[in-house]
Amino acid sequence: MALEHAILVSLLEQPGSGYELARRFERSIGYFWTATHQQIYRVLKRMENDGWVASREVSQHGRPDKKEYSVADLGHAALSSWLHEPIEPESVRHDLAVKIRGAAFDDPAGLVREVERHRRAHTDRLTHYLAGEERDFPPVPDDGTPPDAERELQHVVLRGGVAYERMMIAWLDDVLATLRRF
Amino acid sequence: MALEHAILVSLLEQPGSGYELARRFERSIGYFWTATHQQIYRVLKRMENDGWVASREVSQHGRPDKKEYSVADLGHAALSSWLHEPIEPESVRHDLAVKIRGAAFDDPAGLVREVERHRRAHTDRLTHYLAGEERDFPPVPDDGTPPDAERELQHVVLRGGVAYERMMIAWLDDVLATLRRF
DNA sequence: CCTTGCTATGCAACTGGTTGCATAGCAAGA
DNA sequence: TCTTGCTATGCAACCAGTTGCATAGCAAGG
Numbered sequence: 001m002a003l004e005h006a007i008l009v010s011l012l013e014q015p016g017s018g019y020e021l022a023r024r025f026e027r028s029i030g031y032f033w034t035a036t037h038q039q040i041y042r043v044l045k046r047m048e049n050d051g052w053v054a055s056r057e058v059s060q061h062g063r064p065d066k067k068e069y070s071v072a073d074l075g076h077a078a079l080s081s082w083l084h085e086p087i088e089p090e091s092v093r094h095d096l097a098v099k100i101r102g103a104a105f106d107d108p109a110g111l112v113r114e115v116e117r118h119r120r121a122h123t124d125r126l127t128h129y130l131a132g133e134e135r136d137f138p139p140v141p142d143d144g145t146p147p148d149a150e151r152e153l154q155h156v157v158l159r160g161g162v163a164y165e166r167m168m169i170a171w172l173d174d175v176l177a178t179l180r181r182f
Numbered sequence: 183m184a185l186e187h188a189i190l191v192s193l194l195e196q197p198g199s200g201y202e203l204a205r206r207f208e209r210s211i212g213y214f215w216t217a218t219h220q221q222i223y224r225v226l227k228r229m230e231n232d233g234w235v236a237s238r239e240v241s242q243h244g245r246p247d248k249k250e251y252s253v254a255d256l257g258h259a260a261l262s263s264w265l266h267e268p269i270e271p272e273s274v275r276h277d278l279a280v281k282i283r284g285a286a287f288d289d290p291a292g293l294v295r296e297v298e299r300h301r302r303a304h305t306d307r308l309t310h311y312l313a314g315e316e317r318d319f320p321p322v323p324d325d326g327t328p329p330d331a332e333r334e335l336q337h338v339v340l341r342g343g344v345a346y347e348r349m350m351i352a353w354l355d356d357v358l359a360t361l362r363r364f
Numbered sequence: 365c366c367t368t369g370c371t372a373t374g375c376a377a378c379t380g381g382t383t384g385c386a387t388a389g390c391a392a393g394a
Numbered sequence: 395t396c397t398t399g400c401t402a403t404g405c406a407a408c409c410a411g412t413t414g415c416a417t418a419g420c421a422a423g424g
Contacts, residue, residue: 183379183380185380185381216381217381218381218382218383220381220382220383221380221381221382225380244389244390244391245389245390245391246388246389246390247389
């Protein structure tokens with residue numbers, strides 16, 4: 001399970017409430033790890049019981065109070081030991097691939113609109129990633145100052161998202177060309 | 183849920199027992215949808231109760247008997263209606279991306295060996311895909327005969343796997359270069 | 365004042381998926 | 395004969411994740 005660890009990373013980058021975490025999981029972290037707010041609240045509670053995170057009540061102006069969480073020593077240690085474990089070869093789940101192979105026994109041409117819809121979703125996400133990259137990672141001249149690990153690593157993960165979306169768009173074009181031959 | 187549908191597609195391509203399905207889910211179908219044998223047996227039982235599949239006992243020489251499943255009309259209809267639903271924008275889960283961002287708060291260089299391990303797993307899988315492609319999809323001259331949908335669609339899904347592995351390898355090289363700057 | 369809508373937190377029930385364990389047929393080899 | 399190993403099927407317990415629902419503070423606008 002890596003939700004705990006994703007939360008730890010997110011809280012290390014920036015402490016925040018369950019609600020704020022849920023919003024981050026709709027963007028940023030959420031590009032490669034999804035979670036709903038119910039899940040986040042439940043896991044945060046468990047993590048607090050385990051001493052991985054600590055919370056404090058924060059009053060806000062014009063809004064309900066929030067509970068701001070930050071990473072405790074035990075949490076930092078737990079993250080560290082997880083980082084040093086080898087494991088997890090990742091398992092893939094691709095509904096669309098199942099659909100494409102299934103289309104052979106139904107109506108191949110009928111899948112075109114569905115694939116086009118997916119293609120649009122991926123181009124949208126690519127556009128979004130590229131805008132984020134331009135905003136958050138403008139090119140800096142190498143003036144000899146040491147690189148910032150947090151920033152560089154966030155950037156390389158984002159580049160992974162960009163590469164993934166580009167690959168998917170190219171493949172979906174291949175799929176569309178194939179479907180249109182029937 | 184698409185496990186039912188993945189099983190239907192697999193049984194349409196070739197009827198088989200739960201055990202045989204489990205083996206297919208370790209290759210072929212398993213490249214984009216994973217399932218353990220327990221899960222497959224449980225779901226097959228439910229599908230049989232629902233009339234989606236039918237089974238018959240098959241005696242084998244030198245082996246225990248098996249129950250061979252094939253798709254019933256209701257199952258074919260269920261698959262068809264699923265294929266015509268729009269839905270599912272796919273959610274991603276990338277442990278490695280979490281680890282990479284987390285490494286900023288631990289030991290970036292310590293992640294190199296882990297990333298190299300993943301890179302090796304992906305090159306292995308790519309080699310495996312390419313061997314399968316050469317074996318199952320040799321180039322055929324276009325002699326005007328109509329293309330075989332089942333075959334062409336299996337091929338385009340496999341090309342997706344190849345594209346994915348190539349993208350991952352290139353990205354992991356990017357990650358390694360980034361990690362090595364610290 | 366009342367509705368709408370966003371912030372903020374949470375419970376309960378369910379479903380899908382994983383893990384550990386168990387059983388049994390049969391073949392091959394020590 | 396006994397062990398090892400592959401084929402073949404399955405139960406039970408657990409855990410992670412989803413869905414539906416509920417509550418409450420506060421602001422803005424009709």
